[in-house]
Amino acid sequence: MDKDNGHVELYNECIECINNFSDISVFLAYNVNVDAIKFFKDGQEVQELIDQFDEKEIIDMIEKYPRKITHPVEFIARLIHSMRAGKPSEVPILENKSLNDWFNGLKYDEERMGGQVGIISNLLSILNLKRVIAYTPILSKKQAEMFVNRENLLYPLVIDGNLVLKKHIESYREDDPLKINRIFEYIEGIEFNLGDEKIITPQANRFIVASRPDALRFEIKEDLKKKLPEIGEIIDCAILSGYQGIKETYSDGKTDEYYFEKAEEDIKLLKQNNKNIKIHLEFASIQSKSLRKKIADRILPNVNCLGMDDTEIANLVHIMGHDKLSEDIIKNSRIEDVIEASKILLEEYDNLELVQTHTMYYIMCLCRKDNPLNDEELKKTLELATVLASTKAKLGNILKIEDLREGVRIPHNKYGDSLNSIVENLKNNDEYQDYKITMVPSRLVKNPKSTVGLGDTISAGAFIGYVSLLKNKNNKNI
Structure with a gap:
């Protein structure tokens, strides 16, 4: 055939x-919910997020593996963990004004049904x-x-x-x-550095910051x-x-x-x-x-x-x-x-x-x-x-x-x-x-x-x- x-x-x-x-x-x-989606197509934007904070703090936070997000460093740590493994993940956010303001300051590419x-x-x-x-x-x-x-x-x-x-x-x-989840999509092959480590995403996937x-x-x-x-x-x-x-x-x-x-x-x-x-x-x-x-x-x-x-x-x-x-x-x-x-x-x-x-x-x-x-x-x-x-x-x-x-x-x-x-x-x-x-x-x-x-x-x-x-x-x- x-x-x-x-x-x-x-x-x-x-x-x-x-x-x-x-x-x-x-x-x-x-x-x-409504999904606010950000697409990472290269490592530059990820690198810019990392550069906002102390790299050692991020590395230590990855090891701690936070199960709730109360601070941007916890978000970046779990995002990198997801991207390094190429696996989907979802973590709830404990919302407060300063954290919401930080997330709202990011540029999202689209909103859709979630x-x-x-x-x-x-x-x-x-x-x-x-x-x-x-x-x-x-x-x-x-x-x-x-x-x-x-x-x-x-x-x-x-x-x-x-x-x-x-x-x-x-x-x-x-x-x-209105309940809004923030979705961070990434493609295969994105490259960025964390400390001495070079990270390359093994496959396309997504990380979700879930509103509660x-x-x-x-x-x-x-x-x-x-x-x-x-x-x-x-x-x-x-x-x-x-x-x-x-x-x-x-x-x-x-x-x-x-x-x-x-x-x-x-x-x-x-x-x-x-x-x-x-x-x-x-x-x-x-x-x-x-x-x-x-x-x-x-x-x-x-x-x-x-x-x-x-x-x-x-x-x-x-x-x-x-x-x-x-x-x-x-x-x-x-x-x-x-x-x-x-x-x-x-x-x-x-x-x-x-x-x-x-x-x-x-x-x-x-x-x-x-x-x-x-x-x-x-x-x-x-x-x-x-x-x-x-x-x-x-x-x-x-x-x-x-x-x-x-x-x-x-x-x-x-x-x-x-x-x-x-x-x-x-x-x-x-x-x-x-x-x-x-x-x-x-x-x-x-x-x-x-x-x-x-x-x-x-x-x-x-x-x-x-x-x-x-x-x-x-x-x-x-």
């Missing part, structure tokens, strides 16, 4: 998957889902304007005691604050909360994310325990009148070990599917007591170790039916042998996910389904054959006889327009593909 025919065939397979999405409705909560819910809901509405209900506790006018204006993308409200679904631009609240405003509470407001069973009746699935934004304490004395209890209630109410809803948790980079553990203890036992990257799965198994495995994944990112970690999660959580992990070089899922979907069907969901990601990486955004013609032209990365060989060998291993392992190599864009949201794009595409195929199979069996 020549390349052009192969591209056409793959594009048609993707369209066939997407056509089935028109029968799927999804609910998303909680995190939406937050897992914001990114995923815009994508899914373009992929022609029947209904995309995207909820965020705070919705300012500027934020509302960043949702794409499509009939299937809606915000849930309670008006005169009734559940009403309206466009986001018709639903914003004048007094709601006190006014943002990760809960569904009480009037709408009462309508969650009603929402559950009109959806097939839900994607939940943003728990990394929960703080230990708030100005009014409420704690993270209070909001985790609310989050558990939300899930149970959503499933109250529809036990067949599939719920996906999109994990995230979480600096606090305590917060990670609470998500593992309170949220994970209530969901069906889990999506994350290799660093995030390493952090998750670490708080479960698998220190060496976690360290090995962080250090080497071997697919064998990631699959072992996925198996640990399925063994620990009976409710989980699918664990999906995406990395720079592959997207992989592990499920039990009795999963209704066969290997070929599971692979279709992952292949669609890689095409969505390569399209977004190349173009910066997906504005219409036809944009996928660009994504299918990006080849699988050069490690695909080796990865496939490793996975095939593991399938024959007695340890995995009770599981299905599916993997698709990623399609790497050398210098992507943007890396923010690629993981969310992959997870959302694969999950909705999974739900769609399950629904089709169930309908045929009726």
Whole structure:
């Protein structure tokens, strides 16, 4: 098969998957924000940031590995740590006036929709889902304007005691604050110096300084909360994310325990009148070990599917007591170790039916042998996910389904054959006889327009593909 025919065939397979999405409705909560993005295209601007401060102080701060940003030096230290490794990272900022003034003094290149819910809901509405209900506790006018204006993308409200679904631009609240995350994107091959060390970024990636405003509470407001069973009746699935934004304490004395209890209630109410809803948790980079553990203890036992990257799965198994495995994944990112970690999660959580992990070089899922979907069907969901990601990486955004013609032209990365060989060998291993392992190599864009949201794009595409195929199979069996 020549390349052009192969591209056409793959594009048609993707369209066939997407056509089935028109029968799927999804609910998303909680995190939406505006991303202010700065692109580093060479080392000069990084060097200028370093030169503002004492290099020894920066080097010492890198060693300390701050988990919160309270001063510009902590930001520069974590930025350099990310760029040196070429790995994505997100660190919360403890905002104060002088720190905000310093960040506001930087020149940003653009503002766009941010937050897992914001990114995923815009994508899914373009992929022609029947209904995309995207909820965020705070919705300012500027934020509302960043949702794409499509009939299937809606915000849930309670008006005169009734559940009403309206466009986001018709639903914003004048007094709601705006949450802004600062994103620092860098390309492969950026060079700069820190002390005696010459640093060259090994690959393109991003570092996120995450805002945690006190006014943002990760809960569904009480009037709408009462309508969650009603929402559950009109959806097939839900994607939940943003728990990394929960703080230990708030100005009014409420704690993270209070909001985790609310989050558990939300899930149970959503499933109250529809036990067949599939719920996906999109994990995230979480600096606090305590917060990670609470998500593992309170949220994970209530969901069906889990999506994350290799660093995030390493952090998750670490708080479960698998220190060496976690360290090995962080250090080497071997697919064998990631699959072992996925198996640990399925063994620990009976409710989980699918664990999906995406990395720079592959997207992989592990499920039990009795999963209704066969290997070929599971692979279709992952292949669609890689095409969505390569399209977004190349173009910066997906504005219409036809944009996928660009994504299918990006080849699988050069490690695909080796990865496939490793996975095939593991399938024959007695340890995995009770599981299905599916993997698709990623399609790497050398210098992507943007890396923010690629993981969310992959997870959302694969999950909705999974739900769609399950629904089709169930309908045929009726």
